[in-house]
Amino acid sequence: MIMDKREKESGNHRNSPDTAIYTQPTPLTGAETVWATLVGEGVRDVFGYPGGAILPVYDALRKFPVRHILVRHEQGSAHMADGYARASGRVGVAMATSGPGATNLVTGIATAMLDSIPMVCITGQVSSKVLGTDAFQEVDITGITLPITKHNFLVRRTEDIAPALREAFRIAQSGRPGPVLVDITKDAQQNSAIFDFAAAAPQPYRPHPMLSADSTSIREALELLRTAKRPVILAGQGILHSGAMEQVRALAERAQIPVACTLLGLTAFPASHPLNLGMMGMHGESWVNHAIQQADLLIACGMRFDDRVTGSLSTYAPNAKKIHIEIDPAEINKNVRADVGLIGDLREILETMLPRLPGRDGAAWLHAISAMKGDAAVHDIQHLPDNGHLYAAHVINDIWRVTKGEAIVVTDVGQHQMWEAQYYKHDRPRSLITSGGLGTMGFALPAAIGAKVACPEKEVWVIAGDGGFQMTSPELATIVQEQLKINIAIVNNGYLGMVRQWQEKFYDKNYEGTPLLSPDFVKLADAHGIQGTHVRHRAEVISAVETARRHPGTFLIDFHVEQEDSVYPMIAPGAALHEMIRRPKQNPLVETATED
Amino acid sequence: MLHTFVALVEDKTGLLARVTSLFRRLNVNIISLTVGGTETAGVSRTTIVAEAAEERAPRIMASLYKLEGVLDVDDVGRHSAVIRELAMLKIAADQSTRSDLFQLAEVFRARIVDLAPESMMMEITGSASKIEGLVQILLQGNYRILEMARTGRMAMRRGHHASRVLEALGDTSPRIDPKTLSGTLKREAPDLLEDENHA
Numbered sequence: 001m002i003m004d005k006r007e008k009e010s011g012n013h014r015n016s017p018d019t020a021i022y023t024q025p026t027p028l029t030g031a032e033t034v035w036a037t038l039v040g041e042g043v044r045d046v047f048g049y050p051g052g053a054i055l056p057v058y059d060a061l062r063k064f065p066v067r068h069i070l071v072r073h074e075q076g077s078a079h080m081a082d083g084y085a086r087a088s089g090r091v092g093v094a095m096a097t098s099g100p101g102a103t104n105l106v107t108g109i110a111t112a113m114l115d116s117i118p119m120v121c122i123t124g125q126v127s128s129k130v131l132g133t134d135a136f137q138e139v140d141i142t143g144i145t146l147p148i149t150k151h152n153f154l155v156r157r158t159e160d161i162a163p164a165l166r167e168a169f170r171i172a173q174s175g176r177p178g179p180v181l182v183d184i185t186k187d188a189q190q191n192s193a194i195f196d197f198a199a200a201a202p203q204p205y206r207p208h209p210m211l212s213a214d215s216t217s218i219r220e221a222l223e224l225l226r227t228a229k230r231p232v233i234l235a236g237q238g239i240l241h242s243g244a245m246e247q248v249r250a251l252a253e254r255a256q257i258p259v260a261c262t263l264l265g266l267t268a269f270p271a272s273h274p275l276n277l278g279m280m281g282m283h284g285e286s287w288v289n290h291a292i293q294q295a296d297l298l299i300a301c302g303m304r305f306d307d308r309v310t311g312s313l314s315t316y317a318p319n320a321k322k323i324h325i326e327i328d329p330a331e332i333n334k335n336v337r338a339d340v341g342l343i344g345d346l347r348e349i350l351e352t353m354l355p356r357l358p359g360r361d362g363a364a365w366l367h368a369i370s371a372m373k374g375d376a377a378v379h380d381i382q383h384l385p386d387n388g389h390l391y392a393a394h395v396i397n398d399i400w401r402v403t404k405g406e407a408i409v410v411t412d413v414g415q416h417q418m419w420e421a422q423y424y425k426h427d428r429p430r431s432l433i434t435s436g437g438l439g440t441m442g443f444a445l446p447a448a449i450g451a452k453v454a455c456p457e458k459e460v461w462v463i464a465g466d467g468g469f470q471m472t473s474p475e476l477a478t479i480v481q482e483q484l485k486i487n488i489a490i491v492n493n494g495y496l497g498m499v500r501q502w503q504e505k506f507y508d509k510n511y512e513g514t515p516l517l518s519p520d521f522v523k524l525a526d527a528h529g530i531q532g533t534h535v536r537h538r539a540e541v542i543s544a545v546e547t548a549r550r551h552p553g554t555f556l557i558d559f560h561v562e563q564e565d566s567v568y569p570m571i572a573p574g575a576a577l578h579e580m581i582r583r584p585k586q587n588p589l590v591e592t593a594t595e596d
Numbered sequence: 597m598l599h600t601f602v603a604l605v606e607d608k609t610g611l612l613a614r615v616t617s618l619f620r621r622l623n624v625n626i627i628s629l630t631v632g633g634t635e636t637a638g639v640s641r642t643t644i645v646a647e648a649a650e651e652r653a654p655r656i657m658a659s660l661y662k663l664e665g666v667l668d669v670d671d672v673g674r675h676s677a678v679i680r681e682l683a684m685l686k687i688a689a690d691q692s693t694r695s696d697l698f699q700l701a702e703v704f705r706a707r708i709v710d711l712a713p714e715s716m717m718m719e720i721t722g723s724a725s726k727i728e729g730l731v732q733i734l735l736q737g738n739y740r741i742l743e744m745a746r747t748g749r750m751a752m753r754r755g756h757h758a759s760r761v762l763e764a765l766g767d768t769s770p771r772i773d774p775k776t777l778s779g780t781l782k783r784e785a786p787d788l789l790e791d792e793n794h795a
Contacts, residue, residue, distance in 0.1 A: 142610070143613075146613065146614060146617050147617055147621050150662075150664075151663075151664040154610075171664060176662075328658075328662070329654075329658035329661065330655050330658035330659045330661075330662060332654075332658070333651070333654065333655065334655055
């Protein structure tokens with residue numbers, strides 16, 4: 001039937017699938033059903049960690065053409081599945097055993113939930129006979145993950161495995177994507193049932209009647225567009241999910257509307273496009289935020305007005321009408337009241353609107369924004385004299401230049417994440433992978449592994465801080481075992497930098513708990529058999545980056561950057577979007593202007 | 597303000613926990629919650645009364661819709677609806693007080709459903725204010741309420757409104773065209789039962 005001898009080729013046992021099990025109902029064990037269903041759903045890679053309650057599933061793995069990547073901590077498996085999904089758009093799959101294996105997934109699931117990432121987590125559960133008895137390694141993981149999954153299943157019977165898994169894939173990808181967890185009892189894995197892939201097909205996704213942008217609303221939106229003098233498009237991650245890159249671009253170009261991006265929307269609109277203003281929000285450039293504050297119309301595309309992009313809500317874009325195009329009706333009017341809410345798939349809605357788009361002359365408004373850039377425009381940091389200091393901005397900008405902006409960059413969370421957003425210009429969709437909503441430190445290294453597995457042909461860079469990198473650094477061993485080529489840049493400033501920056505600005509420089517001792521990361525890499533180098537001077541950056549790229553295996557660069565550098569501009573929490581803390585004059589990276 | 601949401605949900609283990617967990621997550625207090633069967637097998641009807649600012653209702657509804665297994669949601673408080681609650685009261689009563697309580701029950705259209713030497717049980721159906729009216733009278737009359745159980749609100753829209761989802765599920769019972777109905781259906785139609793007797 002589906003049996004094959006175990007092939008031991010480079011830790012990767014890809015067998016040719018027996019397609020017969022998909023055409024005629026076949027008796028399979030629950031464990032085999034798990035893999036057969038995954039393969040049927042198009043899964044080729046699974047990130048996991050075995051244990052007692054999931055062992056039957058692992059035992060059946062050798063019969064199926066699935067690559068299993070053994071992680072070092074289950075949190076890593078969830079982040080890898082997440083990075084896999086973000087890089088490829090396909091559903092990422094993580095696997096863990098019951099109890100602690102399952103609870104270790106939680107941070108990764110919440111990360112995917114907050115950023116709407118399609119992911120399926122499969123956990124083993126104790127036998128159904130002992131469910132609810134506090135058996136060894138029993139934990140109520142469906143209860144625990146209830147608020148951080150789009151949906152979850154507890155499967156107690158073998159015949160329910162395939163329908164639950166197939167529905168999990170449908171739920172993870174449909175509408176607003178998100179993580180789904182399927183918890184399968186050990187006896188359900190061990191018992192046998194007829195596997196009927198076709199019969200296990202889920203109900204097709206039926207958008208709720210609320211999910212319809214009616215013609216009246218679309219007419220109203222077009223009317224607002226026609227009369228707007230100072231419109232701005234707010235580009236969010238929903239553009240990537242919907243695949244509406246072309247449509248948003250057409251909207252911007254035809255109506256001459258400038259585009260501001262959220263952090264997760266940075267790759268949804270080319271950075272080099274003349275209409276792209278850059279990132280909005282807490283660490284957005286001043287002209288972007290000023291443009292939003294002065295706008296008379298905001299066209300929000302697949303974004304959710306997070307507090308990090310609005311600043312104080314009471315002063316947010318006070319003169320602007322808002323068109324909110326969003327697939328999740330629960331986001332309309334949540335933070336910012338929409339004058340026109342268009343609920344549905346962004347691409348479909350824009351395709352309806354584009355043929356009827358009124359022509360408009362946007363020159364005056366674009367000119368006004370350019371004038372705002374004026375003194376605020378960052379000096380080209382590449383032309384600043386070397387003053388003996390190494391700044392993270394240099395490092396990131398150099399990585400951008402050397403990689404020609406074509407790498408997938410996976411960041412951790414903190415200062416380096418914001419500098420990445422400012423100094424690495426992304427022209428390609430899905431080329432920045434970062435934890436936006438939950439802000440999960442430790443995300444970068446495992447997510448980069450997921451991205452590399454999903455896109456082996458792409459160059460993948462990790463940019464992480466010294467703090468976050470230590471949270472998940474054991475995954476270096478995963479990289480070696482899986483023979484992956486990833487370039488790792490650690491922006492090492494000896495502090496939990498973003499927290500230190502807040503202490504500097506809002507807590508009288510009381511650096512409590514932020515000075516950070518780290519191991520020698522190059523030696524740590526070496527202990528894993530990974531090559532690396534230290535960089536302390538600006539002149540060494542480019543050659544180190546080139547060395548890393550040339551090296552056939554994974555390469556780690558520990559950049560020892562300026563310790564007390566801060567990310568500018570910055571909006572204090574609760575302040576208005578236009579009340580930015582601008583770059584100080586003495587900062588050599590900056591423009592000359594200071595106030596407003 | 598008080599909202600009365602009616603959610604039709606699949607009758608499956610754990611769905612109620614998903615619904616209540618959502619309210620906890622949104623930091624909205626549930627005042628009352630009733631769950632029971634419907635005209636469709638496998639579909640449960642939950643009526644949730646919750647305290648929240650008026651403008652939050654659409655987001656609560658949309659969030660309910662997002663839960664897998666929730667088939668339809670209605671905010672019946674925004675429409676003309678019949679809202680009922682059932683209460684059972686066990687009142688200390690002996691021969692001397694019994695007849696007064698019988699009278700009171702008649703005024704409130706309550707029913708005596710159990711009689712014991714030292715107590716009686718009343719069953720009353722109506723709006724919350726009607727039930728509270730009875731309780732108030734009892735307490736003012738120095739009666740001792742030994743036990744009280746209330747179901748919380750149940751609600752149903754007036755007229756021929758019906759769930760779109762149930763229609764999609766194959767409910768083909770004949771309906772009057774809503775257009776011809778709108779003229780005859782008064783939005784604020786009086787609650788007949790309510791007007792009959794309010795002590």
